[in-house]
Amino acid sequence: MTSDDIDRLARKRAKAKMGWFIHAAIYAIVNLGLIALSVATGRAWAVFPLLGWGVGLLAHGISVWMLPPGGTLLARMVERERARLAGGSKGDPW
Template identity: 70%
Template sequence: MTDLRSPAVDSALDRLARRRASAKMGWFIHAAVYAIVNLGLAALSLSAGRDWHAYPLLGWGLGLAIHGAAVWLIGPGAALRERLVERERAALARRGH
């Protein structure tokens, strides 16, 4: 079976795949730094008999969650976004646009 995709389509798919892979790698690096830094902050906080480490943990955790939502849920090529695009295409096709 031959592949009927044009070089332009292959190039666009390759760019999207590289963009998605870079976004996911960025999130993994962000998550790793978050874990390492917050473990260090927790150790420092608890060694001083305090529990202030929860504040940066929660604040940065919110940022990490938002970053994850942008990468995994609503970024280009994400499953949720693709389902919404397909739903809009179907609605437009039904209306004759």
């Protein structure tokens, strides 16, 4: 791996981690507001968006923090798309 490849991969991983931090911050802010509204109305409905969105945040965290570095699945998908585009596939809407 060249220095440029390492730099590119490091930037990509840092951006993914920053995206997760932003996602987690927005999750916390919005859900604190929903909990406040739920308490103000005297009902416990805020638990449902909290849990639903929490599952999404967990999946996002797993994809960022626990999957193997380098994203081999993404790399394979990119290579497959490159090969398809190089073949000049007609009728592809993308």
